Amino acid sequence: NVAHGLAWSFYLGYLQLVLPSLEKSIDSFRGSHRDSFWGRGSQKLLILIPLNANISHKLEDEDGNIQFYDSLPNSELDRAGVRGRVYKHSVYRVKDKRGKAHDCAVEYATPLLTLYRMSQERSAGFGASERRQQVLLFYRTLRDVLDQSLECRNRYRLILIKDEHEDDPNFLSNTILRHLEQQN
Amino acid sequence: NVAHGLAWSFYLGYLQLVLPSLEKSIDSFRGSHRDSFWGRGSQKLLILIPLNANISHKLEDEDGNIQFYDSLPNSELDRAGVRGRVYKHSVYRVKDKRGKAHDCAVEYATPLLTLYRMSQERSAGFGASERRQQVLLFYRTLRDVLDQSLECRNRYRLILIKDEHEDDPNFLSNTILRHLEQQN
Numbered sequence A, B: 001n002v003a004h005g006l007a008w009s010f011y012l013g014y015l016q017l018v019l020p021s022l023e024k025s026i027d028s029f030r031g032s033h034r035d036s037f038w039g040r041g042s043q044k045l046l047i048l049i050p051l052n053a054n055i056s057h058k059l060e061d062e063d064g065n066i067q068f069y070d071s072l073p074n075s076e077l078d079r080a081g082v083r084g085r086v087y088k089h090s091v092y093r094v095k096d097k098r099g100k101a102h103d104c105a106v107e108y109a110t111p112l113l114t115l116y117r118m119s120q121e122r123s124a125g126f127g128a129s130e131r132r133q134q135v136l137l138f139y140r141t142l143r144d145v146l147d148q149s150l151e152c153r154n155r156y157r158l159i160l161i162k163d164e165h166e167d168d169p170n171f172l173s174n175t176i177l178r179h180l181e182q183q184n
């Protein structure tokens, strides 16, 4: 089951490495970006998991109320022979209905790109009809693995995006804002 | 089958992105590193796949005839909401028996770290005894996927490392040198 392995890989090869130092990274960012607005509960990495695996590379392409702000400071780690491999997160500024800015570290779950592309390649072994199931399996496996992780506790938020409101141009910003409020 | 998905992920999320620009990257490196020695056929990424999935983070830890030299120039790509995600390779200098230096871009296949760690986590679903089989499946799947890839042709070399000579302190450098010679 491809999604099972990708969820474990996402945890073991990424989240387990970056989440423990996320809070420090955000604190350092706030020190160097005096005009940034972080809600009380938003010292977490928001991870977007759209059920249709439809992932864009820039969040502002999805919603006019979202803008790229800046990157968090880089982490560099020696990994499997690659020296100083760079890990970083993007901070986006999300405007609410009153035009107030909310900053947060948010990204799509990158392995969903692999799921999407594999479902298009006949030789990869599964088709578009199984893709939704695989995304759900990815979400559940990741959620269960992260639940067991002491070092990642409270450092992330998984946002499963069901696609019924894709005609709403501010669907993504509203979704993110709703999750940011829940944490305050 | 975990290894199948990890091989596809390694191709779709990495090799397909970086191999097409590798030659240009090495040319630029040779221009800024006048004392580097590149064999006629070594404008490829050497990818080490040890059957026992035993991966170190720095190649010089494995073999005294290998030294880290420098990194190839960075590539930056917007990926799944992460802006300017950095992709880079390490160049290592490998000494042969006569002490002559050979430079090359080499690294372990990072997903093997996931296979190794998963085989240690009981909840992940497979044990140490299946690990070797999974590494073989990873190797074969990756080889088949890359064979079909026009844009990656001749830009890589997969090096499957069987572990019978691990008592030889220069086993890794000898292996790499043998593969570099084959390309000339």
Ligand SMILES: Nc1nc(=O)c2ncn([C@@H]3O[C@@H]4COP(=O)(O)O[C@H]5[C@@H](O)[C@H](n6cnc7c(N)ncnc76)O[C@@H]5COP(=O)(O)O[C@@H]3[C@@H]4O)c2[nH]1
Pocket: A006, A009, A010, A011, A012, A013, A014, A015, A082, A085, A086, A087, A088, A107, A110, A111, A114, B009, B010, B012, B013, B014, B015, B082, B085, B086, B087, B088, B109, B110, B111, B113, B114
């Ligand atoms: N958002 C995000 N930012 C990152 O820096 C990052 N690094 C890894 N990942 C995701 O975590 C998981 C584990 O990563 P691993 O390194 O074992 O496999 C990686 C790794 O073997 C290889 N790869 C990707 N980027 C690089 C890189 N910069 N250098 C070397 N290898 C890389 O290709 C695989 C798939 O990569 P992605 O498909 O981008 O998603 C990975 C993967 O799902 C990341 N996700």
